[in-house]
Amino acid sequence: MPILRKYGFVIAVLALCLVMAIYLYLSSSKEAKPNLDQNLKAPSFQLTDLDGKQVTLDDSEGKVRVIYFFYANCPDVCPPTTYLMTQVQDKLKANGTFGKDVEFMSITFDPKRDTAEAMRKFAGKFDIDMSGWTFLREDSEEQTKQLMKDFGLGLIKDDATNLFTHTDTITFVDRKGVVRKYLTGSIDETQSPEKIVNVIDALVEE
DSSP: OHHHHHHHHHHHHHHHHHHHHHHHHHHHTSSSOOOOOOOOEEOOOEOOOOSSSSEGGGGTTTTTEEEEEEEEOOOHHHHHHHHHHHHHHHHHHTTOOBTTTEEEEEESSSSTTTTTTHHHHHHTTTTOOTEEEEEEOOOOOOOOHHHHTTTTTTTEEEETTTOOOOOOEEEEETTTTTEEEEEEOTSSOOOOOOHHHHHHHHHHOO
C-alpha cells in the first residue's frame, strides 16, 4: 500500500485522463443527431419518369423522399452532387433502407433539352440503382420553375447561354410529405455522405 499512497494522486489523474479520452473518442466518432428544422408541406406534383409513366409525390407516401433539382447540361455542381448522392445510395443499400424506406428523385428544370433519353444518358454516367431512384421531368419549363419555388428553391435562366443559376440543394421530405431539411450539395466542401445519411436515418426512425 505504500506505493498506492505515494502515487495515488498520479494514478487518479491518469485514470481521469483515460476516462476523458474514451468519452471524447466516442463523442467524436458518432454523428450528432441532426436538427430537422423545417416544416413546409411539400408541394404536390405530377411528373413523367424515364419510361413515360406519370409519377406523383403521393405515390411514395410513407417513404422518406430525397429530392434534387438538376439539369443534364450543368457544367458545375449537378454531376458532383449526383455522385455524392450515389455514395449516400450505397450506404443506404448497405443498411437495407434504400428503395424500401427511402426514395431518391432527380427532377430536371431544363425539360426542352432534358428528354427521357438525355436524362437516361446523364444517369448512365453514375452507378445509380433505379429501383429506388427516379428521374423526372415536366414538359413546361415554367411549371418546373414554379415547382422549385414552391419547394423554397431558386432558379434563374440566362437565355443567351441556356445556362442556369440554381440552388445546389438536396431537399428531404418525411414520410408524411413535409419538407424537414435542406442540405447544400457538392458546392459545400464540408458536405459528406455520412452527414446526409445521418439526416435520412433520423427521418426513417421517426
